[in-house]
Amino acid sequence: MAETLLVRLGHDAGRHPEWLALTETPSQPQTGSWRELADAANGRQTIGLLPATTVLLLEIELPVKSNAQIKKALPFALEEQLADDVDNYHLVWFRQAAGKLAVAVVSHRKMIDSIAYFQRAGIELDAIYPESLCLPYQPGSCSMLVESDCVTLRTGPLQGMGIDAGFFPRLLDVLQQAGPECRQWRLWSSQPAGALRQLLPPDTLEQSLDTAWQLFGQSYKSASELNLLSGPYAPRANDEGDWRRWLPATGILLLAMAIQLGGQLNQNRQQQAELQSLETQTLELFKQTFPDIKRIVNVKAQADQQLMALKKQSGEGAGAFMRVLYGSGEILKEFPEARYQQLSFADGAVLLRLKTADSGRLESFKQRLQSRFRVNSKTVDGSSNGAEARLEIREH
Numbered sequence: 001m002a003e004t005l006l007v008r009l010g011h012d013a014g015r016h017p018e019w020l021a022l023t024e025t026p027s028q029p030q031t032g033s034w035r036e037l038a039d040a041a042n043g044r045q046t047i048g049l050l051p052a053t054t055v056l057l058l059e060i061e062l063p064v065k066s067n068a069q070i071k072k073a074l075p076f077a078l079e080e081q082l083a084d085d086v087d088n089y090h091l092v093w094f095r096q097a098a099g100k101l102a103v104a105v106v107s108h109r110k111m112i113d114s115i116a117y118f119q120r121a122g123i124e125l126d127a128i129y130p131e132s133l134c135l136p137y138q139p140g141s142c143s144m145l146v147e148s149d150c151v152t153l154r155t156g157p158l159q160g161m162g163i164d165a166g167f168f169p170r171l172l173d174v175l176q177q178a179g180p181e182c183r184q185w186r187l188w189s190s191q192p193a194g195a196l197r198q199l200l201p202p203d204t205l206e207q208s209l210d211t212a213w214q215l216f217g218q219s220y221k222s223a224s225e226l227n228l229l230s231g232p233y234a235p236r237a238n239d240e241g242d243w244r245r246w247l248p249a250t251g252i253l254l255l256a257m258a259i260q261l262g263g264q265l266n267q268n269r270q271q272q273a274e275l276q277s278l279e280t281q282t283l284e285l286f287k288q289t290f291p292d293i294k295r296i297v298n299v300k301a302q303a304d305q306q307l308m309a310l311k312k313q314s315g316e317g318a319g320a321f322m323r324v325l326y327g328s329g330e331i332l333k334e335f336p337e338a339r340y341q342q343l344s345f346a347d348g349a350v351l352l353r354l355k356t357a358d359s360g361r362l363e364s365f366k367q368r369l370q371s372r373f374r375v376n377s378k379t380v381d382g383s384s385n386g387a388e389a390r391l392e393i394r395e396h
Contacts, residue, residue, distance in 0.1 A: 005044040006216055007037065008131070009114045010051055017117070020213045029213045034121040041123045048114060048125055049216060050228065052132035052152045052162025056082075056105040056326055057226075059096070059159055070101065078105065080396070081323045083330035083372055090233065094158060094225045102158035104130060104226045111233055125229060132160030133223035134216040135188075142175070142182035145212055146189035146196060152212075156181055158226055165196065167325070170343050172199055174321050188215060324350045324373060324393055331368045338365060341388070350393045359387040369393060 004022040007013075017037045020029045021044065030040065058081070064073050070093060079086040082105065090111050092104040111128075118125045135143040135154040143154040151168050154160040155175065163171060175182050185204040187193060190211060197206065209215065229235065283296065296302060328350060332338060335356065342353040356362040369375045369391070376392040 003044045005041050005046045006049060006213070006220060007046065008049050008051075009117070009128075013114075014117060020217055022217055029211055034117065034123075038121045038123050045126045046118070046123055047220065048118070048128040048229075049131045049134060049220070050106065050110070050114065050128060051150075052130055052160060053150065054106060054110050054162075055130040055132070055228070057130065057132065057159050057161060058103045058105065059156070060101055060103060061099055062101055063099075074101075074103070078103070081327075083327035090228065090231065092226055092228055092230055096158070102226060104228060106130075106228055111228065115229075115233060124235070126235065127224065128228040128233075129220060129223035130160065130226065130228070131212075131216070132162055133158065133226060134220045135160070136186070136215060136219045137222060138184075138186075140181065141184040141186055144185060144187045144200075145215065146187070146191065146193055147212060148191075151196070157222075161322070167343060168196060169199055171321075171325075188212075321350065324395060327372055328352065328369065328393055331365070331372065334368065335361060335365050337361065348394060351390070352393060353388070353390045355386050355388040357386050362387040362389055366391065 005019055006022065007017055007019045010018070016031055017034060018029060018031045019037055019040060021027045021040060030036075058078070060077060062070060062073055062077060064070055074091055074093060075086045078089075078091070082089060084107070088108055089105050090108050094102045096102055114128065115125060132152050132154050135145055135152065137143060137154050137157060139157075145152040146165070149165045150162060151165050152160070152162045185200045187197065187200060187204055187206045188209050189206075190209055193206070197204070293302065338354050338356045338361070341355055342351075344351045354365075356365065366375055366377065366389070374394045374396055376394075377389055
């Protein structure tokens, strides 16, 4: 059985990748060039680990059963929870008990950039996991890893997140109110946890460690159910010289030649046929996605009603907080000079106080938020030192 090589895909991975070879005898983490990583990966199973801050992990319910129905319905169920168009995200799901789905959401851009590092180095990548799911997990407990100013959490079998340490106090209140999952806390840190440790319950199990690799090397297999290297990014068999791999391209070429030689169909008839086909596909998609509805009068109106019901199933409280927090964070990345001063959550709204370089940038930030959420400006103060605002952000 081949040995395994774990590779962290953090912010500096493009220049200085960091990896750990899981060998029979304990080995040390390594940092070097991609050429050196390629030598280390030779003959080993290679798994990339994405930072928890780049992967959104959700748990939802869908009233559908087959994988084909899930694939069609899932984008509709998630589109209101994402900061960008749902087509810009790669979605991976895993069936859980009681009809629930564990869902991982990551941008296509992040997947493409991460995979490109390995392709340029000539490394065959076998899997990509979120780092949050590579922390240890025990039922009824939450695992917490503190690295510099980042906190990585695992809050369930396939749930977790990564956040800035400054957000953790507010998030902790939400997690403690959300349910019994975090009855026990386990904390790992390579540095004094300080104020963060004081926020946790007195019975928190605190353990020191040299690097996060000690945890990832022990627990990475539990993340395999949400392997991000799937769908359009799934590894393909590399059968050199296998002529069958050229069949699809050859078939397309022959089909194009046949169409060209046979002439063109009447444009009006073709458009009518396409329209009828689209209407048929829409009706069939509706039937497959919502099989319990037998009487169909207005597909669009009835689909809207069902999607509203799906949104309600996503829940309030912690779910609303995380959706608004994740969406606001995605937009905040576009304004690197902005600095948040205070964050809280009350009555279904995120209350954010932040400061920008000038009032113009602040207004641009508000406009971007308003394209996604309902935003109410509590106060706006401007001075030579910049502009500061208190914003109330809610879901539509």
